[in-house]
Amino acid sequence: MTKTTQQLTFSTRIDIEEGVRKELIDILNQQLADATDLFTQTKQAHWNVKGMDFFQLHELFDDLAKRARNFADLLAERVTALGGAALGTVRMAAEATTLPEYPLETVQGHEVVDLMVERWAAYAASTRAAIRRSGELDEPTTEDLLTEISREVDESLYFLEAHVQRQ
Ligand SMILES: [Fe+2]
Structure with a gap:
């Protein structure tokens, strides 16, 4: 998880209360x-x-x-719009990510699709959880941004799962 103790915030005239901004900054950085x-x-x-199936995959x-x-x-720029510091380097991502690591030995097309499905599905779920929390915090603009992302994540998951779905 993102280290909340390292959270850096800047003063802003945006009309969102500081406690709400701080929680949203943590969610968005995650x-x-x-x-x-x-x-x-x-x-x-x-x-x-x-x-x-190499080429199409x-x-x-x-x-x-x-x-x-x-x-x-989009997420990083919402963090900064809320007065936060975006934690956007690969080292920061490596420290904070909730996704499992990519197994090097997985190379065959259908296995790689399965691996991608697992990770994109996890991201779909965490995005939806973030939408719900933004709703609870009554912050519709962040909720809308996450919803925009969620639509594209769900479509991506569909593109992946269509390769492996059976009736
Ligand atoms: Fe390429």
Whole structure:
């Protein structure tokens, strides 16, 4: 988890109470760490996948990696809009991420898809939990940003699961 004790905040005229801003900054920095990890892991899949479906998976993973990188940008800029410091380096992400590490030995297409499904599903769940908490904190703008991300995460999960779903 993100270290709340290291949280740096700046004064701002934004009309959101400080306690609410601080909790949201922690939530957003946690999502930022996971998004950064998800971005690098999806790139890892893009580079290392093997098998007869190589090319289409290589392309799909590249598209999903771009999405994850964009989530990180949106989250980081919401942190700073709330007067927080974005914790956005790869070292910070490595320390704070809740996702499991990418197993190097996993290379065959369907296994890599399973691995991606697991991580994108975890990110879908944490995003939805963050939406709920933003709602409880009565902060609709952060809730809306997370909802925008959530729609794209769910679609990405669908793209991945369509490769492995059975009736
Ligand atoms: Fe590439």
